[in-house]
Amino acid sequence: MELELQPLALPGVPQERPIVIAGPCSAETEEQVMTTAQSLANRGTKIFRAGIWKPRTKPGGFEGIGVEGLAWMKRVKEETGMLVSTEVATAKHVYECLKAGIDILWIGARTTANPFAVQEIADALKGVDIPVLVKNPVNPDLELWIGALERINGAGLKRLGAIHRGFSSYDKKIYRNLPQWHIPIELRRRIPELPIFCDPSHIGGKRELVAPLCQQAMDLGFDGLIIESHCSPDSAWSDASQQVTPDVLNYILDLLVIREGKQSTESLGELRNQIDECDNQIIEVLAKRMRVCREIGTFKKEHDMTILQTGRYNEILDKRGAQGALCGMGSEFIKKVFEAIHEESVRQQMEIINK
Numbered sequence: 001m002e003l004e005l006q007p008l009a010l011p012g013v014p015q016e017r018p019i020v021i022a023g024p025c026s027a028e029t030e031e032q033v034m035t036t037a038q039s040l041a042n043r044g045t046k047i048f049r050a051g052i053w054k055p056r057t058k059p060g061g062f063e064g065i066g067v068e069g070l071a072w073m074k075r076v077k078e079e080t081g082m083l084v085s086t087e088v089a090t091a092k093h094v095y096e097c098l099k100a101g102i103d104i105l106w107i108g109a110r111t112t113a114n115p116f117a118v119q120e121i122a123d124a125l126k127g128v129d130i131p132v133l134v135k136n137p138v139n140p141d142l143e144l145w146i147g148a149l150e151r152i153n154g155a156g157l158k159r160l161g162a163i164h165r166g167f168s169s170y171d172k173k174i175y176r177n178l179p180q181w182h183i184p185i186e187l188r189r190r191i192p193e194l195p196i197f198c199d200p201s202h203i204g205g206k207r208e209l210v211a212p213l214c215q216q217a218m219d220l221g222f223d224g225l226i227i228e229s230h231c232s233p234d235s236a237w238s239d240a241s242q243q244v245t246p247d248v249l250n251y252i253l254d255l256l257v258i259r260e261g262k263q264s265t266e267s268l269g270e271l272r273n274q275i276d277e278c279d280n281q282i283i284e285v286l287a288k289r290m291r292v293c294r295e296i297g298t299f300k301k302e303h304d305m306t307i308l309q310t311g312r313y314n315e316i317l318d319k320r321g322a323q324g325a326l327c328g329m330g331s332e333f334i335k336k337v338f339e340a341i342h343e344e345s346v347r348q349q350m351e352i353i354n355k
Ligand code: PEP
Pocket: 025, 051, 055, 087, 107, 108, 109, 110, 135, 165, 202
């Protein structure tokens, strides 16, 4: 299905990159919302975010203030002039937001993953003209992401955007949610006129990752950023470790380098960024392989085994050589790569055994 889109056309928001949406993960108290909103507005933020209903991984956490918080959002709008946005996950959320005059809605990652829920939201939005931003599903499934956009578009909403917030993984080493940049890049290729926002807060999960992720998103040609900002991040009721103060946010945005290269160099830059992302993944996978090798080293030491098990080494070379050939790579090249990897693995195991 072809999407029928119109520009987001957000009143009072400059057209240039990045369009910034900022505010706390959750609306907690009227005071926290108003203090954060005032600081952000004073520093130039035009669009405020705050979660009113919070999907939490485990029960027992703060699940959002609910309808009561919508009145605070209304106050933010009246007193600061910012547009206000929040997450909707059910038809009831939609009705409450429309009643309260919320300007922009977004659909959360867990909701995007559920077509029943997205359809329920789409049905509740029929005949309404409001910008809707659709976060990627928690799982790395581009079709599911596009499917959710199609459902909302099918209800007649044309002012749509996407939010890239990374993808769940079992191995949470650097990122809370893996960026897998190739997925939003492919979304851009498939639907070029769809504005894409990056959510560095939920990708990184740590405040020190917010700035580099914002820069990466800008270098990849994203249109906007949605960043969690709280007047007192350490005491936030949800996502404390990834929120930044309005002052820090201002600093991060000030330092951003926005490259608006011409078409030809822009696509070259995009390809280079894809190469960087591939290299990044290669390093991460290699590091993971070495960790496993060290664990094997410990096992061999405990069981008095030799490091080099020739049968196993030959099996790896044969198997990967054949696999590489199937992917169009020379067998000599694959052999060299795996010899180098094997050499380093042996070196790492030697370190464990000689400890
Ligand atoms: C959020 O933006 O606060 C949120 C819950 O995000 P996500 O749906 O990406 O987890």
